[in-house]
Amino acid sequence: MMSGTVTDNNTPTATKPEDLAGQVLDLDEDDDLEVFSKDATFMDGSSFNSPMPTSPGSMVNQYKFEEEEEVPDTKDIFVTVDKPESHVTAIETFITYRVLTKTSRSEFDSSEYEVRRRYQDFLWLKGKLEETHPTLIVHPLPEKFVMKGMMERFSDDFVETRKRALHKFLNRIADHPVLSCSEDFKIFLTAEELGTHKKQGPGFLSRIGDTVRAVAASVRGVRTRPEEFIAIQDYVEAFSQKMTSLDKVTQRIIKEQKEYSEELGEGSPVYTKWSDIEDELMVPLKLMASCLDRCHRESEEQVLQLSNSLLPTLHEYVLCTDTLKAVLRRRDNIQAELEAKTETLAGKKTEAEAEVESKVLSLAWDSLVGKDPDEVRQQRQQKLKGEMKEIKEEIDKMDDRLEWANNALKADWNRWQERMRADLRSVFNRTAEKNVEYYEKCLAVWESFLLSQKTEDSEGDNILDS
Amino acid sequence: MMADTGSEDVAVIGNTDQTPSELQNNIKNTMVEKGGTLLKGLEISVAEAEKRTGKNAVSIQETYTVYLIETRAVDNVSEVANPTPDSLWRRYSEFEIFRNYLLVTYPFVVVPPLPEKRAEFVWHKLSADNMDPDFVERRRVGLENFLLRVASHPVLSNDKIFYSFLTQEQGWKEVVFETGFQAKADSRLKALNATFRVKNPDKRFAEMKHYGDELQSVISQLLRVRARVADRLYGVYKVHGNYGRVFSEWSAIEKEMGDGLQSAGHHMDAYAASIDDILEEEEHYADQLKEYLFYTEALRAVCRKHELCQFELEMAAQDLISKKQQREELATGTVRTFSLKGMTSKLFGQETPEQRETKLKTLETQIEEGEEMVKERTAECDEFVKNAWEDIERFREQKDRDLKEALISYAIMQISMCKKGIQVWNNAKECFSKM
Numbered sequence: 001m002m003s004g005t006v007t008d009n010n011t012p013t014a015t016k017p018e019d020l021a022g023q024v025l026d027l028d029e030d031d032d033l034e035v036f037s038k039d040a041t042f043m044d045g046s047s048f049n050s051p052m053p054t055s056p057g058s059m060v061n062q063y064k065f066e067e068e069e070e071v072p073d074t075k076d077i078f079v080t081v082d083k084p085e086s087h088v089t090a091i092e093t094f095i096t097y098r099v100l101t102k103t104s105r106s107e108f109d110s111s112e113y114e115v116r117r118r119y120q121d122f123l124w125l126k127g128k129l130e131e132t133h134p135t136l137i138v139h140p141l142p143e144k145f146v147m148k149g150m151m152e153r154f155s156d157d158f159v160e161t162r163k164r165a166l167h168k169f170l171n172r173i174a175d176h177p178v179l180s181c182s183e184d185f186k187i188f189l190t191a192e193e194l195g196t197h198k199k200q201g202p203g204f205l206s207r208i209g210d211t212v213r214a215v216a217a218s219v220r221g222v223r224t225r226p227e228e229f230i231a232i233q234d235y236v237e238a239f240s241q242k243m244t245s246l247d248k249v250t251q252r253i254i255k256e257q258k259e260y261s262e263e264l265g266e267g268s269p270v271y272t273k274w275s276d277i278e279d280e281l282m283v284p285l286k287l288m289a290s291c292l293d294r295c296h297r298e299s300e301e302q303v304l305q306l307s308n309s310l311l312p313t314l315h316e317y318v319l320c321t322d323t324l325k326a327v328l329r330r331r332d333n334i335q336a337e338l339e340a341k342t343e344t345l346a347g348k349k350t351e352a353e354a355e356v357e358s359k360v361l362s363l364a365w366d367s368l369v370g371k372d373p374d375e376v377r378q379q380r381q382q383k384l385k386g387e388m389k390e391i392k393e394e395i396d397k398m399d400d401r402l403e404w405a406n407n408a409l410k411a412d413w414n415r416w417q418e419r420m421r422a423d424l425r426s427v428f429n430r431t432a433e434k435n436v437e438y439y440e441k442c443l444a445v446w447e448s449f450l451l452s453q454k455t456e457d458s459e460g461d462n463i464l465d466s
Numbered sequence: 467m468m469a470d471t472g473s474e475d476v477a478v479i480g481n482t483d484q485t486p487s488e489l490q491n492n493i494k495n496t497m498v499e500k501g502g503t504l505l506k507g508l509e510i511s512v513a514e515a516e517k518r519t520g521k522n523a524v525s526i527q528e529t530y531t532v533y534l535i536e537t538r539a540v541d542n543v544s545e546v547a548n549p550t551p552d553s554l555w556r557r558y559s560e561f562e563i564f565r566n567y568l569l570v571t572y573p574f575v576v577v578p579p580l581p582e583k584r585a586e587f588v589w590h591k592l593s594a595d596n597m598d599p600d601f602v603e604r605r606r607v608g609l610e611n612f613l614l615r616v617a618s619h620p621v622l623s624n625d626k627i628f629y630s631f632l633t634q635e636q637g638w639k640e641v642v643f644e645t646g647f648q649a650k651a652d653s654r655l656k657a658l659n660a661t662f663r664v665k666n667p668d669k670r671f672a673e674m675k676h677y678g679d680e681l682q683s684v685i686s687q688l689l690r691v692r693a694r695v696a697d698r699l700y701g702v703y704k705v706h707g708n709y710g711r712v713f714s715e716w717s718a719i720e721k722e723m724g725d726g727l728q729s730a731g732h733h734m735d736a737y738a739a740s741i742d743d744i745l746e747e748e749e750h751y752a753d754q755l756k757e758y759l760f761y762t763e764a765l766r767a768v769c770r771k772h773e774l775c776q777f778e779l780e781m782a783a784q785d786l787i788s789k790k791q792q793r794e795e796l797a798t799g800t801v802r803t804f805s806l807k808g809m810t811s812k813l814f815g816q817e818t819p820e821q822r823e824t825k826l827k828t829l830e831t832q833i834e835e836g837e838e839m840v841k842e843r844t845a846e847c848d849e850f851v852k853n854a855w856e857d858i859e860r861f862r863e864q865k866d867r868d869l870k871e872a873l874i875s876y877a878i879m880q881i882s883m884c885k886k887g888i889q890v891w892n893n894a895k896e897c898f899s900k901m
Binding site: 235238239242245246249252253256257259260263264266267270271273274277278279280281284285288291295421424425428429432433435436438439440442443446447449450453 | 677680681684685687688691692694695698699701702705706708709712715716719722723726730866869870873874876877878880881884885887888891892894895898899901
C-alpha cells in the first residue's frame, strides 16, 4: 500500500554485460572495428645501394616520443606536421598538411623547408623507404580508412588524430640513423611538387616482375630460418594478439566511460530541481548539483586522454606488427631467393658432371647432323661453365645482401624493441597519471562539499570523525 | 518507578555491525535522541531472516521469508541490556497489517513506510527477485529501520498493538483484528470524492500535498539516474579487469617489461574488483532516498485525511443550512427553494396544520442534531489539523536532518572511492615506470 510508486525495473542496456564480472571479455565478437590498413608494399628491390648501418649502439639512443619529451643534443633535423587544410577540386576533396623542416645537415641546401603534403604522399614515401630498405622497420602510417569506426573522415577528431600520427611517422624516420639519410625522405621534405618524383623509379613492368618473384619466393618458403628470426616471428605473433586485445579493451573502456559521464551529467539538473522545492535542504542540494556537474566535466576530460593519447598509441603498435611481419617476410624472401639460386647452381653442376659421361643418344644425333661430338661437348661445357660462373657471382651478391639484410634487421629490431618499450611505458604512465589527476579533482570537489556542510552545521562534528 | 532521565535516554541500537556506514548509525541515534518518547528501556532489532515453506490460507505450498524481531529490556540505571533477548518471527505481510492498523488508527500521523515490496530501480547486477539474499538483507535492515522509526515516534511508540507486535508471539493477529481497524478504514472512493469536492481545505495541507507530489517525482528521477550511473560505473571498472588479464599474458613474452606489466596487471584486477564494495555502499544511499520516496505517500495520506475531514464538516454544515432553510419556509409558509414536496403539495393540496406541526418538530430535532454534528466535526477537524500539522512539522525536521546526512554520507562515499582510485592508479603508475 505504501511502496507502490513508480514501477521501474530498470534494465538499462539490452545486453546484460554479465561477461564483465571479472571474466574474459569476448573481444573477438567486436566487429565494430573493421579497419583497412593494407598499404604494405611488397617490393623487393634488387638494386641495393644503401650505406651500411652504424652499430646498434648508436641507434639506440635516439628516442623521441612526443613534442614535449626531451630532445637529445645530437638531433640535427626537426620535422613538424600541422595546419591541416581542406582542398576541394572538381573530382575530389582532400586534406593537406604542412610539413615544416628545420635542419643543419649539409645535404640540405637550405636550413628551413615548408611544403604541403597529402596522405597519398606519405604513402609514397613509405613505399619508397620499404623498397630501398626492405628489412628496416618503418613506423606505420595511420590507416587509410576507419570503417564503422568512431570518426568520420573529415571530422576534426579524425583529422587531428591523423595529423599527430603523421607527425610521429616523419619523426621516427628523422630519428632513424639510416632512414633519415634516405634520398626519398629528403625529396619528401623539400620538393615543392612531389608529382614528378613519384613518377620516377622502377617502371610498372619491372615492379610487376618484382612482385611476381616475391610471391614466388614466399610460396617457395625458406628452408631453414635462423633461430633468432624464428624467435622474433613468434614474439611478433604474440605481441600482435596482445596489442589487438589492448586496443579493443581500451575502446570498450572509452565507450563505457563516455556513457558513464553522460549519465552522471543527467543527475545534476535533477538535484537542482529538487533544491527548488526545499527550504532547509536547498543549499546542500544545489551544492550537490554543482559537484556532480564538476565531476561530470572531469570525467569527460579523462576520456579525452584515453582517446587522444592511449588509444592512438596502442593502435599504432597494432599496425606496427603488420610492418614487422612484412619485414620478416621480406627477409625470408631474400633468403629464399638465395636458396633458389643456390639450388639452380647445384643443378647446373650436376648437369656439368653428367656431361662428362657422354650420352649415347645425343652423340648419335649430333653425328647425324654432322657435328663433331667433341666440339659439341666442349661447347656445352663452356656454356655451362659460363652459366655457373654467372650464377655464382649472383649468389655471392645475394649472400652479401642477405647478410646485410639480416644484420640490418637484427639491429633495427633491437632499436624497435627499445623504442616500443619506451613508448608504451610512457603512454601507460601518462594514462595512470591522468587517472590519478581525475580522482584527485573529484576528491577535491567532494571534500569541498563536506567542508561547506560542516561549517554550516555546527553540530556536524561527529560525522567527520571517519 | 524509573527516574526520568529525559533526553539522555538512549536506546541501544541493535546490529550496528550490519550498517555499512557510521553515518547511518548517526541517523538512528538522532532518531532516538530527538524522538524523545522512545519506548523507554527497550532495545529493538531485526536480527535475522530465514526461509520458510508452508501451506498458506488456501492450502497451497509457498516459500516465504520470516524475520526475527529481538527485544531486550535495558536496565535504565546501569544502561546495560539484558543479555538474553526475547524474540519472535514475523513475515513481511504481518508488518503490512501492522502498518495498515497504524494508518487507520492514527490518520494524523505521517506513518513511517515499510521497505519496498518488490525491488525497483534496479541496475543489472541486483536481482529483482524477492528471494535474492541481497534483497532479503536490505529488507531486513529496512524492517528494523521501520520499527525504530515507530519506536521513536512520540505518538506511535505508545501504542499497545505495537508492543504486542514486538513481544506477543501467538495471537497477535487476532488482537489487531479485534481493534476493528479494517472497518474503520476510509474507502478510497470516499477519499477521492472528498478531494474533488472539498471547498475550503487548509492551505498548508494543499501545499504539503503538492510538495509530496513533487518530492516523489524528483526522487524517482534521481533513483533512475542513479541506477543507470551505477550500471555504467560497474562497466568501466570491470572492463579494466581485462587489462589485468592481457597484461599478465603479455608479460610472459617480455623480458625487461615482464615484471612491471605483471604487477600493473594485478593492480588492474584489484581496481576491477573494488567496484563491488563501492556500489554496495552506494545502494545504501539509494535505500535512504527510497525511504523518503515512500514517505511521500504517507504524507499525502495525511493531507487526504484532512480533506476528508474538512469535506465532512462542510457537508454537515451544508446540511444544517438547508435544514434551517426548510424550517424557515415551513414556518413562514413561503417557498423559497424549489422542492418536489412543495410542488406536489401545491398540486395536490396543502398539508394540514397538524402535519405541518409534526414536520416542524422533526426539523427542529434534526437541526439540533445537525448543530451538534457541526460542532463535533469542527472540533474533530480542528483537532486533526492541530495534531497533523504538529506531526508534519516533526516529519519535516526529520526529513531535513536525515536527507542532509544522506547527502553527506554520499559525499563521504565518493571521497572514499576517489581515494581508492588514486591509490590504485599511483601503484599502477609505479609499475608502469618500472617497465
